[in-house]
Amino acid sequence: MSNSAADHATVPQTLWAVRGRHTGPAPEDVVRRTLRRHKESGDIDDFAEPAAAGDLGLRVFEARWRAGGTVTVRARLTLVPPRDRLTGHEWRLVAEAERPWDDAWPSPATLFWPDGAADEDGDGSWDHHPAVLGLRFRHVNTLPEDDKEMRRRLRDAAREAWCVHVVVHEAMTPDERGRRPLARLLPPGLRHRVIEHRAAPQQLRGVNWALKDLGIEVPRGGAVLLPPDPAPDGYDGREHSVRNVFLDGSEPAELIAALRHFVALPRPLSQGAAEALADLRENWTLLTLREELEAQRRLVAMYAEALEAMTKSRDLYKEAAEQALEALAAYRDVPVPTLPQQRPGSRSPGALQQLTRTFERLRLPGRGRQPEPEHSGAAASADAPGTPDGAPDASGAPEEIVREGVGGTGRGDGKAS
Structure with missing residues (x-):
């Protein structure tokens, strides 16, 4: 609670x-x-x-x-x-x-x-009553004879914040007028906001035992209002206790004053x-x-x-966009600085040699090839099948010229000239 x-x-x-x-x-x-x-x-x-x-x-x-x-x-x-x-x-x-x-x-x-x-x-x-069975507005609700049941009912009623609960003790057995509900004697604005609990003369000790957990007690022949839950700051139960309630059909003035004071409190909603x-x-x-x-x-x-706020926001965005465009245009007008050129003489010899070796490796295979030995070329020409007479060999020369070079004079007698 x-x-x-x-x-x-x-x-x-x-x-x-x-x-x-x-x-x-x-x-x-x-x-x-x-x-x-x-x-x-x-x-x-x-x-x-x-x-x-x-x-x-x-x-x-x-x-x-x-x-x-x-x-x-x-x-x-x-x-x-x-x-x-x-x-x-x-x-x-x-x-x-x-x-x-x-x-x-x-x-x-x-x-x-x-x-x-x-x-x-x-x-x-x-x-x-919406939560506690047996309770009704505009009626006298007698408390149960059993003390535990009485305690349970009052505890459940105190949790109800929509209405005001008042416990009335009968000092003596009332007559026909005293057995009528007090709600009919209340002002119209209070009449249907109050639930009356009635304790018999012999129930005084039991009802005060049941109210002990709530920190209040009912005087003999009087009444007390159940505190709200949660209780407001500075709540004092003694201010909502009435010493005497006369059950003779007369207006309960003290009780009405206590009820008015109670409903005027800054009570929790x-x-x-x-x-x-x-x-x-x-x-x-x-x-x-x-x-x-x-x-x-x-x-x-x-x-x-809302429209004014949207217009103001639009103007702010427009102003920010214009400033951004001006900044971009100013940035484009600034010349781009050129990087300093490196002097040719500042290159190191080691780097130049490395570059030369790299180009040597990339040269074409046909260039700079050393001429093969002559006998190797003649043997390759003789062994090459299907080479027609007078056709150039692999070196690009006609076969007759090759033969003359091989024999020395190019004559068939084999004699030296």
Whole structure:
């Protein structure tokens, strides 16, 4: 369990939020009938049923009215599909006013759900607690006889940040008037945000044992408010403890003062309530003509700012490109420096000799060949088959000339001249 509210947004003073559970069939029909009836009577200005974002089986209803005749209130109720047949539909209701909420204004819950002793939806009431079975708004919720079960119920209730839980101890067995719920004596703005837990006279020790983990205790014949989770900085449970609550049908003034002080605290906003409030502000569809005109003006202003930013960015890019082109042109106008030439006399003799040897190796094979011995050429000519008479031999001379050179005189008698 978290003990700090440092990382949580606080509840705005303009917000009225609560959630519950509807256990009967077709809760959307009940909401439609109730809203239609209030519009016909003038209690609300208008209502709508927009499509839910994401379409996860959610049903959304919006309503607008003027609290006190002048303060505009926008409210949004969301129906969540049931997890099973026993739990029913969970509903979340958030309403935001143009100025801080006044608990004398009508309860938003009674503008979406039927109020009174006999609800239109019969046994399937809308005022069940969404998380703790057996708890209901507008009712006296007696604490269990078993101390462990009592402790478990109060601990689970303290984790609920959408509503306010108050534990009332009966100093003595009340009469018929004292057994009625205190919610009917509260201002309309507090009536459907409070769940009353009632401890019998003999349960004082057990209930204080159950509240020990929360750091609070209920006075004999008094009441105490369960601290929020996470608790705000500087929270003191003694400020939300009432010494005496008279169960005689009279207005519980001290308890009402403690409740008003509690809801005015900078209490942490639960994650679910923060999401519901953001959905109300961002996805609101029930706009008046003036609001639509203002929304279009804001849209035009946003587009104008975006266009101005794009134009400024384009000018900056253009200026940067021009500077880059000027720098490139200036770079091209700079003459390229030539490398210094090496003098011929500066070459070393060793390098020149190396170059000469390289050219010697690359000379053609036919050039510079030494003449072969004569007898080798004659033998090659005599042994060469198929050489016609008078045809040049391999050395390029006619055969007769070769023979004369071999014999000395070229005559057939073999005598020397």
